[in-house]
Amino acid sequence: MIGIDKLGCYVPKTVLPLTTLAHARGVDPDKYTQGIGQKEMAMVSHNEDVVTMACEAAHTILSDEDKALIDMVLFATETGLDYSKAASIYALDVLGLPASTRAIELKQACYASTGAMFLAMDYVRSHPTKKVLVLSSDIAWYGFESAGEVTQGAGAIAMLISMNPRLGAIKEGKKTVRNEKDFYRPLYSKVPVVDGKLSIECYQDMLKEVQDHHPRLYTCFHLPFANMAKKANQVMTHPMDEQHLSVVKELGSRVGNIYNGSLYLSLLSVLMHAKEDLRGETIGMFAYGSGAMAEFFTITLKEDYKSGLNMESLKAIDQDRIELSMHEYESLMNHYENKEYSASLDLSTYVKPYQTFVLDRATSGHRTYKKLK
Ligand code: CAA
Numbered sequence: 001m002i003g004i005d006k007l008g009c010y011v012p013k014t015v016l017p018l019t020t021l022a023h024a025r026g027v028d029p030d031k032y033t034q035g036i037g038q039k040e041m042a043m044v045s046h047n048e049d050v051v052t053m054a055c056e057a058a059h060t061i062l063s064d065e066d067k068a069l070i071d072m073v074l075f076a077t078e079t080g081l082d083y084s085k086a087a088s089i090y091a092l093d094v095l096g097l098p099a100s101t102r103a104i105e106l107k108q109a110c111y112a113s114t115g116a117m118f119l120a121m122d123y124v125r126s127h128p129t130k131k132v133l134v135l136s137s138d139i140a141w142y143g144f145e146s147a148g149e150v151t152q153g154a155g156a157i158a159m160l161i162s163m164n165p166r167l168g169a170i171k172e173g174k175k176t177v178r179n180e181k182d183f184y185r186p187l188y189s190k191v192p193v194v195d196g197k198l199s200i201e202c203y204q205d206m207l208k209e210v211q212d213h214h215p216r217l218y219t220c221f222h223l224p225f226a227n228m229a230k231k232a233n234q235v236m237t238h239p240m241d242e243q244h245l246s247v248v249k250e251l252g253s254r255v256g257n258i259y260n261g262s263l264y265l266s267l268l269s270v271l272m273h274a275k276e277d278l279r280g281e282t283i284g285m286f287a288y289g290s291g292a293m294a295e296f297f298t299i300t301l302k303e304d305y306k307s308g309l310n311m312e313s314l315k316a317i318d319q320d321r322i323e324l325s326m327h328e329y330e331s332l333m334n335h336y337e338n339k340e341y342s343a344s345l346d347l348s349t350y351v352k353p354y355q356t357f358v359l360d361r362a363t364s365g366h367r368t369y370k371k372l373k
Contacts, residue, residue, distance in 0.1 A: 002121045003165035003299065005131065006066070006308045009268055010056035011155040011255050012048055013354055014322045015040040016329045021150060024326040032150050037226030037249065041153045041256030043324060044139055046335055047347040047358040050079045051090045051369060053156035054137035055357040058095055060313040061158055062133075067095070069162075071130035072102040072123055076112035076260045078185070079138045080105065081340075081367065091135060094357055094369045109183065110222055111289025112136070113157065113260035114297075120161035121170060134159040138259035140224075141333065143191040151225040153256020157264040167308030168283075168299040174210040175295035178202070183290030190337060199290055203228070204235045206294035207286055213237040217276060218244055219284030220266035226253035229266070232286065247273045254318045263287050267299070272314055279303045320354070 018038045022029035032038055044053070054075065075088035086105035106112040106119075113136035120132035137156035142148030182199035185192040203222075215238035221229050226249040233239045240248070251269035258265060263285060270283060282300045287293075302308070324332065339345060345362040351372065360370045 001165070001169045002124050002161070002163055003169040004159050004167040004308065005162040005165040006061040006160040007167055007264065007268065008057045008059075008061035008158040008310060009155065009261070009265065009314060009317060010053050010060070011258070011317050012042045012044050012053070013320060013352070014043050014045050014324055014332065016043055016324045018150065020324075020326055020329075025145065025149070035227065036150050037230070037253055038150065038256060039253050040321070042155055042258075043152070043329060043332055044154045044336060045352060046332070046339070046350040047355070047360070049339075049359050049367070050077050050081065050137035050139065050156070051087050051094065051367070052355075052357040052359055053154065054087070054091050054135040054158065055094050055369075057137070057156040057158035058091070058133060058135060059356055060310040061160060062095070066131060066160060067097055069129070069131045070097050070101055070133050071127060072120065072132045073097065073104075074116040074120060074132065074134045075103075075105045076107075076116045076134065076136045077105065077138055078107060078109050078112070078259055080107065082365070087137070088135065090367060090369060094371060097133070108293050109289035109291050110224075110259045110262060111287050111293040111295070114263065114287035114295055115293070117159060117161060117170070118172065124161055124163055128163045131160055131162040134161060136260035136264065138261065139336070140257040140259055141191060141336065142194065144330065144333070146191065147196050148192070148194050151257050153258050155255055155258035155261055155265065157258070157261035159264065165308065166302060167305050168301040171298045171300065173212050173296040173298065175293070176206055176209050177293045178206070180290065180292040182292060190341070200228070200231060202290070202292045203288050203294075204231060206288065206292060207232055207296075208235050210294055210296040211236060211286070212284070212296055212298075214284070216284045217281060218248060218270045218274065219286065220248055220263060220270060221286045222263040222288040223249060223252040223266050224257045224262065251317070268314060271305070271309065279305065
Protein backbone atom coordinates (compact mmCIF):
# COMPACT_ATOMS: atom_id res chain seq x y z
CA MET A 1 0.00 0.00 0.00
CA ILE A 2 1.42 3.43 -1.02
CA GLY A 3 0.21 6.91 -0.17
CA ILE A 4 0.65 9.99 1.98
CA ASP A 5 2.63 9.19 5.10
CA LYS A 6 2.58 12.73 6.51
CA LEU A 7 0.94 15.99 5.44
CA GLY A 8 2.05 19.46 6.58
CA CYS A 9 1.02 22.99 5.77
CA TYR A 10 2.26 26.55 6.14
CA VAL A 11 0.33 29.75 5.53
CA PRO A 12 1.73 33.27 6.05
CA LYS A 13 0.39 35.05 9.15
CA THR A 14 -0.26 38.33 7.28
CA VAL A 15 -3.76 38.40 5.75
CA LEU A 16 -5.95 40.86 3.91
CA PRO A 17 -9.64 40.78 4.96
CA LEU A 18 -11.79 40.68 1.82
CA THR A 19 -14.08 43.38 3.20
CA THR A 20 -11.05 45.73 3.30
CA LEU A 21 -10.31 44.94 -0.36
CA ALA A 22 -13.97 45.37 -1.36
CA HIS A 23 -14.23 48.84 0.27
CA ALA A 24 -11.01 49.99 -1.42
CA ARG A 25 -12.15 48.73 -4.83
CA GLY A 26 -15.68 50.17 -4.51
CA VAL A 27 -17.24 46.69 -4.68
CA ASP A 28 -20.16 45.44 -2.55
CA PRO A 29 -18.38 43.33 0.16
CA ASP A 30 -21.10 40.65 -0.24
CA LYS A 31 -19.75 39.94 -3.74
CA TYR A 32 -16.42 38.86 -2.23
CA THR A 33 -17.65 37.24 0.98
CA GLN A 34 -20.92 35.67 -0.33
CA GLY A 35 -20.40 35.45 -4.10
CA ILE A 36 -16.70 34.42 -4.13
CA GLY A 37 -16.94 32.98 -0.60
CA GLN A 38 -13.63 34.35 0.74
CA LYS A 39 -13.13 35.86 4.20
CA GLU A 40 -9.37 36.55 4.05
CA MET A 41 -6.40 35.95 1.79
CA ALA A 42 -2.88 35.20 3.06
CA MET A 43 -0.07 37.42 1.73
CA VAL A 44 3.68 36.72 1.90
CA SER A 45 5.81 38.89 4.21
CA HIS A 46 8.93 40.68 3.01
CA ASN A 47 11.35 37.83 3.76
CA GLU A 48 9.16 34.92 2.65
CA ASP A 49 9.13 33.18 -0.72
CA VAL A 50 8.17 29.78 -2.11
CA VAL A 51 11.27 28.17 -0.57
CA THR A 52 10.75 29.51 2.98
CA MET A 53 7.04 28.55 2.88
CA ALA A 54 7.83 25.01 1.64
CA CYS A 55 10.49 24.58 4.33
CA GLU A 56 8.10 25.80 7.04
CA ALA A 57 5.50 23.24 5.86
CA ALA A 58 8.05 20.39 5.74
CA HIS A 59 9.53 21.36 9.12
CA THR A 60 6.17 20.71 10.83
CA ILE A 61 6.18 17.02 9.81
CA LEU A 62 9.73 15.73 9.23
CA SER A 63 11.58 13.74 11.92
CA ASP A 64 15.32 12.99 11.67
CA GLU A 65 14.36 9.41 10.77
CA ASP A 66 12.17 10.65 7.87
CA LYS A 67 14.98 12.91 6.64
CA ALA A 68 17.43 10.00 6.50
CA LEU A 69 14.99 8.00 4.30
CA ILE A 70 14.17 10.78 1.80
CA ASP A 71 15.65 9.89 -1.60
CA MET A 72 13.95 12.51 -3.76
CA VAL A 73 12.47 16.02 -3.35
CA LEU A 74 9.91 17.12 -5.95
CA PHE A 75 9.05 20.84 -5.79
CA ALA A 76 5.77 21.75 -7.51
CA THR A 77 5.34 25.45 -8.19
CA GLU A 78 4.12 27.97 -10.74
CA THR A 79 5.94 30.73 -8.83
CA GLY A 80 9.43 29.70 -9.95
CA LEU A 81 12.44 31.71 -8.75
CA ASP A 82 14.80 30.73 -11.53
CA TYR A 83 14.58 29.43 -15.11
CA SER A 84 17.34 26.87 -14.44
CA LYS A 85 17.91 26.09 -10.81
CA ALA A 86 15.23 24.04 -9.03
CA ALA A 87 13.74 25.51 -5.84
CA SER A 88 14.13 22.01 -4.36
CA ILE A 89 17.92 22.48 -4.22
CA TYR A 90 17.51 25.52 -1.96
CA ALA A 91 14.88 23.68 0.14
CA LEU A 92 16.98 20.53 0.45
CA ASP A 93 19.94 22.55 1.71
CA VAL A 94 17.91 24.61 4.20
CA LEU A 95 16.11 21.51 5.54
CA GLY A 96 19.38 19.57 5.93
CA LEU A 97 18.36 16.61 3.72
CA PRO A 98 20.89 14.01 2.57
CA ALA A 99 23.25 15.05 -0.27
CA SER A 100 22.40 11.80 -2.11
CA THR A 101 18.83 13.11 -2.71
CA ARG A 102 17.44 13.68 -6.21
CA ALA A 103 16.08 17.27 -6.42
CA ILE A 104 13.78 18.49 -9.21
CA GLU A 105 11.17 21.23 -9.80
CA LEU A 106 7.91 20.47 -11.64
CA LYS A 107 5.39 22.70 -13.39
CA GLN A 108 1.83 22.35 -14.70
CA ALA A 109 -0.10 25.22 -13.10
CA CYS A 110 -1.93 23.97 -9.97
CA TYR A 111 -1.78 20.32 -11.07
CA ALA A 112 2.01 19.78 -10.71
CA SER A 113 1.65 18.80 -7.02
CA THR A 114 -0.68 15.91 -7.89
CA GLY A 115 1.47 14.88 -10.88
CA ALA A 116 4.49 14.92 -8.53
CA MET A 117 2.62 12.82 -5.98
CA PHE A 118 1.88 10.11 -8.58
CA LEU A 119 5.51 10.17 -9.83
CA ALA A 120 6.64 9.87 -6.20
CA MET A 121 4.34 6.85 -5.71
CA ASP A 122 5.90 5.13 -8.74
CA TYR A 123 9.36 5.88 -7.36
CA VAL A 124 8.49 4.41 -3.97
CA ARG A 125 7.08 1.30 -5.69
CA SER A 126 10.54 0.63 -7.14
CA HIS A 127 12.44 1.86 -4.02
CA PRO A 128 10.14 0.56 -1.24
CA THR A 129 12.45 1.44 1.68
CA LYS A 130 12.73 5.07 0.57
CA LYS A 131 10.47 8.13 0.95
CA VAL A 132 9.82 11.05 -1.40
CA LEU A 133 9.14 14.59 -0.19
CA VAL A 134 6.66 16.46 -2.42
CA LEU A 135 6.65 20.22 -1.77
CA SER A 136 3.97 22.51 -3.23
CA SER A 137 4.48 26.22 -2.73
CA ASP A 138 2.98 29.20 -4.51
CA ILE A 139 2.11 32.87 -4.33
CA ALA A 140 -1.07 33.68 -6.26
CA TRP A 141 -0.56 37.26 -7.43
CA TYR A 142 -2.79 38.72 -10.16
CA GLY A 143 -1.98 42.42 -9.76
CA PHE A 144 -3.84 45.41 -8.29
CA GLU A 145 -7.41 46.01 -9.53
CA SER A 146 -7.41 42.87 -11.68
CA ALA A 147 -10.47 40.56 -11.83
CA GLY A 148 -8.41 37.91 -10.07
CA GLU A 149 -7.25 40.19 -7.22
CA VAL A 150 -9.96 38.80 -4.94
CA THR A 151 -8.72 35.22 -5.58
CA GLN A 152 -5.10 35.63 -4.41
CA GLY A 153 -3.31 33.86 -1.55
CA ALA A 154 -0.04 32.21 -0.55
CA GLY A 155 0.99 29.01 1.16
CA ALA A 156 2.69 25.64 1.00
CA ILE A 157 1.96 21.96 1.50
CA ALA A 158 4.50 19.24 2.27
CA MET A 159 3.67 15.58 1.61
CA LEU A 160 5.82 12.64 2.51
CA ILE A 161 5.10 9.71 0.17
CA SER A 162 5.93 6.18 1.34
CA MET A 163 4.92 2.52 1.55
CA ASN A 164 2.57 1.70 4.46
CA PRO A 165 1.61 5.38 4.87
CA ARG A 166 0.39 6.75 8.21
CA LEU A 167 -2.22 9.15 6.75
CA GLY A 168 -3.87 7.36 3.85
CA ALA A 169 -3.57 5.15 0.78
CA ILE A 170 -3.92 6.81 -2.63
CA LYS A 171 -5.87 5.12 -5.45
CA GLU A 172 -5.51 6.37 -9.00
CA GLY A 173 -8.65 7.29 -10.94
CA LYS A 174 -9.13 9.00 -14.29
CA LYS A 175 -7.10 11.87 -15.79
CA THR A 176 -7.43 14.11 -18.82
CA VAL A 177 -5.40 16.83 -20.57
CA ARG A 178 -6.45 19.50 -23.10
CA ASN A 179 -4.69 22.46 -24.71
CA GLU A 180 -6.63 25.43 -23.25
CA LYS A 181 -5.89 29.17 -22.85
CA ASP A 182 -7.86 29.73 -19.66
CA PHE A 183 -4.89 30.79 -17.49
CA TYR A 184 -1.15 30.92 -18.22
CA ARG A 185 1.81 33.17 -17.47
CA PRO A 186 3.99 33.78 -20.52
CA LEU A 187 7.66 34.72 -20.04
CA TYR A 188 7.04 38.41 -20.66
CA SER A 189 4.46 38.80 -17.89
CA LYS A 190 4.74 39.26 -14.10
CA VAL A 191 1.10 38.19 -13.63
CA PRO A 192 -1.03 35.50 -15.28
CA VAL A 193 -3.16 36.06 -18.38
CA VAL A 194 -6.59 34.91 -17.25
CA ASP A 195 -9.95 34.26 -18.86
CA GLY A 196 -11.87 33.72 -15.62
CA LYS A 197 -15.15 32.50 -17.11
CA LEU A 198 -13.38 30.10 -19.50
CA SER A 199 -11.27 28.76 -16.60
CA ILE A 200 -14.40 27.91 -14.62
CA GLU A 201 -15.96 26.21 -17.69
CA CYS A 202 -12.81 24.13 -18.34
CA TYR A 203 -12.62 23.16 -14.65
CA GLN A 204 -16.28 22.02 -14.56
CA ASP A 205 -16.10 20.23 -17.93
CA MET A 206 -13.01 18.27 -16.99
CA LEU A 207 -14.42 17.39 -13.56
CA LYS A 208 -17.53 16.00 -15.30
CA GLU A 209 -15.24 13.87 -17.46
CA VAL A 210 -13.00 12.35 -14.75
CA GLN A 211 -15.25 11.99 -11.67
CA ASP A 212 -15.93 8.37 -10.67
CA HIS A 213 -19.68 8.70 -9.89
CA HIS A 214 -19.43 7.10 -6.41
CA PRO A 215 -21.45 8.71 -3.61
CA ARG A 216 -19.06 9.90 -0.85
CA LEU A 217 -19.22 11.74 2.46
CA TYR A 218 -16.56 14.18 1.21
CA THR A 219 -14.93 15.11 -2.09
CA CYS A 220 -12.12 17.68 -1.91
CA PHE A 221 -11.50 20.03 -4.81
CA HIS A 222 -8.75 22.30 -6.07
CA LEU A 223 -10.08 25.60 -4.71
CA PRO A 224 -8.91 28.82 -6.40
CA PHE A 225 -11.60 30.52 -4.30
CA ALA A 226 -13.94 29.00 -1.71
CA ASN A 227 -17.14 29.05 -3.80
CA MET A 228 -15.45 27.10 -6.60
CA ALA A 229 -16.40 24.16 -4.34
CA LYS A 230 -20.07 25.08 -4.95
CA LYS A 231 -19.51 25.17 -8.73
CA ALA A 232 -17.61 21.87 -8.63
CA ASN A 233 -20.28 20.24 -6.47
CA GLN A 234 -22.97 21.29 -8.99
CA VAL A 235 -21.46 19.03 -11.69
CA MET A 236 -20.96 15.99 -9.43
CA THR A 237 -23.26 13.01 -10.01
CA HIS A 238 -23.62 12.74 -6.22
CA PRO A 239 -23.30 16.28 -4.82
CA MET A 240 -22.57 16.91 -1.14
CA ASP A 241 -25.10 18.74 1.04
CA GLU A 242 -24.42 22.33 2.22
CA GLN A 243 -23.01 21.26 5.58
CA HIS A 244 -20.39 18.92 4.06
CA LEU A 245 -19.56 21.45 1.35
CA SER A 246 -18.82 24.11 3.98
CA VAL A 247 -16.32 21.73 5.66
CA VAL A 248 -14.50 21.20 2.32
CA LYS A 249 -14.04 24.96 1.77
CA GLU A 250 -13.64 26.30 5.34
CA LEU A 251 -9.83 26.51 5.44
CA GLY A 252 -9.60 27.82 1.87
CA SER A 253 -11.97 30.67 2.72
CA ARG A 254 -9.42 31.90 5.31
CA VAL A 255 -6.34 31.46 3.08
CA GLY A 256 -7.25 32.03 -0.59
CA ASN A 257 -5.65 30.35 -3.58
CA ILE A 258 -2.34 28.63 -2.88
CA TYR A 259 -2.31 27.11 -6.40
CA ASN A 260 -0.49 23.73 -6.14
CA GLY A 261 -1.37 23.23 -2.48
CA SER A 262 -5.06 24.19 -2.73
CA LEU A 263 -6.48 20.68 -3.18
CA TYR A 264 -4.50 19.46 -0.15
CA LEU A 265 -5.61 22.48 1.88
CA SER A 266 -9.18 21.35 1.13
CA LEU A 267 -8.25 17.85 2.40
CA LEU A 268 -6.81 19.39 5.58
CA SER A 269 -10.01 21.38 5.97
CA VAL A 270 -11.98 18.11 6.02
CA LEU A 271 -9.50 16.41 8.37
CA MET A 272 -9.72 19.36 10.79
CA HIS A 273 -13.39 20.33 10.59
CA ALA A 274 -15.42 17.16 9.82
CA LYS A 275 -17.87 16.18 12.55
CA GLU A 276 -17.75 12.47 11.58
CA ASP A 277 -15.23 9.82 12.59
CA LEU A 278 -13.13 9.64 9.41
CA ARG A 279 -11.12 6.49 10.21
CA GLY A 280 -11.22 4.18 7.18
CA GLU A 281 -13.17 6.78 5.16
CA THR A 282 -12.51 7.16 1.43
CA ILE A 283 -12.39 10.79 0.28
CA GLY A 284 -12.68 11.90 -3.37
CA MET A 285 -9.96 14.26 -4.65
CA PHE A 286 -10.15 16.47 -7.76
CA ALA A 287 -6.96 18.14 -9.02
CA TYR A 288 -7.10 20.84 -11.70
CA GLY A 289 -4.31 22.86 -13.32
CA SER A 290 -5.18 25.44 -15.97
CA GLY A 291 -3.78 24.94 -19.39
CA ALA A 292 -5.29 22.31 -18.65
CA MET A 293 -4.82 19.03 -16.78
CA ALA A 294 -7.30 17.34 -14.45
CA GLU A 295 -7.29 14.16 -12.40
CA PHE A 296 -9.68 12.44 -10.01
CA PHE A 297 -8.36 10.04 -7.36
CA THR A 298 -9.16 8.90 -3.84
CA ILE A 299 -7.47 8.74 -0.45
CA THR A 300 -8.54 6.10 2.08
CA LEU A 301 -7.65 7.23 5.58
CA LYS A 302 -5.86 4.89 7.96
CA GLU A 303 -7.25 4.05 11.42
CA ASP A 304 -4.48 6.15 12.99
CA TYR A 305 -4.42 8.84 10.26
CA LYS A 306 -3.92 11.62 12.83
CA SER A 307 -0.36 10.35 13.42
CA GLY A 308 0.41 11.64 9.90
CA LEU A 309 -0.55 15.20 10.89
CA ASN A 310 0.94 17.82 13.19
CA MET A 311 -2.34 19.01 14.71
CA GLU A 312 -0.75 21.81 16.73
CA SER A 313 0.79 23.46 13.68
CA LEU A 314 -2.44 22.97 11.69
CA LYS A 315 -4.53 24.65 14.41
CA ALA A 316 -2.07 27.57 14.32
CA ILE A 317 -2.90 28.24 10.64
CA ASP A 318 -5.77 30.57 11.40
CA GLN A 319 -4.58 31.83 14.79
CA ASP A 320 -2.60 34.98 15.69
CA ARG A 321 -3.11 36.45 12.23
CA ILE A 322 -1.93 39.93 11.38
CA GLU A 323 -4.62 41.84 9.47
CA LEU A 324 -3.23 44.17 6.83
CA SER A 325 -4.64 47.57 6.00
CA MET A 326 -5.07 48.38 2.30
CA HIS A 327 -1.96 50.56 2.43
CA GLU A 328 0.10 47.75 4.04
CA TYR A 329 -1.18 45.25 1.45
CA GLU A 330 -0.24 47.52 -1.44
CA SER A 331 3.21 48.24 -0.06
CA LEU A 332 3.82 44.52 0.71
CA MET A 333 2.86 43.42 -2.81
CA ASN A 334 4.86 46.21 -4.45
CA HIS A 335 7.81 44.98 -2.38
CA TYR A 336 7.03 41.38 -3.49
CA GLU A 337 7.07 42.25 -7.19
CA ASN A 338 10.33 44.19 -6.87
CA LYS A 339 11.89 41.41 -4.80
CA GLU A 340 11.13 38.73 -7.42
CA TYR A 341 12.88 40.76 -10.13
CA SER A 342 15.85 42.12 -8.12
CA ALA A 343 19.39 40.78 -8.41
CA SER A 344 20.40 42.08 -4.97
CA LEU A 345 18.38 41.94 -1.77
CA ASP A 346 19.03 42.48 1.92
CA LEU A 347 16.00 41.40 3.94
CA SER A 348 17.78 40.79 7.23
CA THR A 349 15.82 43.49 9.10
CA TYR A 350 12.36 41.96 8.53
CA VAL A 351 12.47 38.88 10.83
CA LYS A 352 9.21 38.06 12.70
CA PRO A 353 9.09 35.96 15.92
CA TYR A 354 6.98 33.18 14.34
CA GLN A 355 9.39 32.49 11.45
CA THR A 356 11.68 29.46 11.36
CA PHE A 357 13.06 30.02 7.84
CA VAL A 358 13.73 33.34 6.15
CA LEU A 359 15.07 34.63 2.87
CA ASP A 360 18.02 36.64 4.17
CA ARG A 361 19.49 38.10 0.99
CA ALA A 362 20.19 37.68 -2.71
CA THR A 363 23.49 38.35 -4.48
CA SER A 364 23.61 38.30 -8.29
CA GLY A 365 20.18 36.68 -8.13
CA HIS A 366 21.38 33.82 -5.92
CA ARG A 367 19.28 33.50 -2.76
CA THR A 368 20.58 32.87 0.76
CA TYR A 369 18.23 31.47 3.39
CA LYS A 370 18.55 31.23 7.17
CA LYS A 371 17.13 28.75 9.68
CA LEU A 372 16.44 30.79 12.80
CA LYS A 373 15.41 28.19 15.42
N1 CAA B 1 -23.68 40.01 -3.45
C1 CAA B 1 -23.55 38.65 -3.47
N2 CAA B 1 -23.03 37.97 -4.55
C2 CAA B 1 -22.62 38.69 -5.61
C3 CAA B 1 -22.70 40.10 -5.64
C4 CAA B 1 -23.26 40.78 -4.50
N3 CAA B 1 -23.38 42.08 -4.44
N4 CAA B 1 -22.22 40.54 -6.81
C5 CAA B 1 -21.81 39.43 -7.51
N5 CAA B 1 -22.06 38.32 -6.78
C6 CAA B 1 -21.78 36.92 -7.13
C7 CAA B 1 -22.06 36.61 -8.58
O1 CAA B 1 -23.42 36.32 -8.80
C8 CAA B 1 -21.14 35.41 -8.79
O2 CAA B 1 -21.75 34.26 -8.25
P1 CAA B 1 -21.94 32.94 -9.19
O3 CAA B 1 -20.56 32.64 -9.70
O4 CAA B 1 -22.45 31.93 -8.23
O5 CAA B 1 -22.86 33.34 -10.27
C9 CAA B 1 -19.93 35.72 -7.91
O6 CAA B 1 -20.37 36.72 -6.99
C10 CAA B 1 -18.75 36.25 -8.68
O7 CAA B 1 -19.20 37.30 -9.49
P2 CAA B 1 -18.67 37.49 -10.99
O8 CAA B 1 -18.67 36.19 -11.72
O9 CAA B 1 -19.37 38.65 -11.57
O10 CAA B 1 -17.15 37.87 -10.63
P3 CAA B 1 -15.99 38.35 -11.58
O11 CAA B 1 -16.45 38.61 -12.96
O12 CAA B 1 -15.36 39.47 -10.85
O13 CAA B 1 -14.98 37.09 -11.68
C11 CAA B 1 -13.60 35.22 -11.16
C12 CAA B 1 -14.80 36.08 -10.70
C13 CAA B 1 -13.84 34.67 -12.55
C14 CAA B 1 -13.45 34.06 -10.18
C15 CAA B 1 -12.34 36.12 -11.15
O14 CAA B 1 -12.06 36.51 -9.83
C16 CAA B 1 -11.10 35.46 -11.73
O15 CAA B 1 -10.84 35.53 -12.92
N6 CAA B 1 -10.26 34.75 -10.87
C17 CAA B 1 -9.05 34.10 -11.31
C18 CAA B 1 -9.30 32.82 -12.12
C19 CAA B 1 -9.91 31.70 -11.31
O16 CAA B 1 -9.78 31.63 -10.09
N7 CAA B 1 -10.55 30.73 -12.01
C20 CAA B 1 -11.10 29.59 -11.36
C21 CAA B 1 -10.97 28.30 -12.18
S1 CAA B 1 -9.30 28.13 -12.82
C22 CAA B 1 -8.41 27.28 -11.65
O17 CAA B 1 -8.97 26.64 -10.80
C23 CAA B 1 -6.91 27.37 -11.70
C24 CAA B 1 -6.44 28.41 -10.76
O18 CAA B 1 -6.09 28.10 -9.61
C25 CAA B 1 -6.35 29.78 -11.21
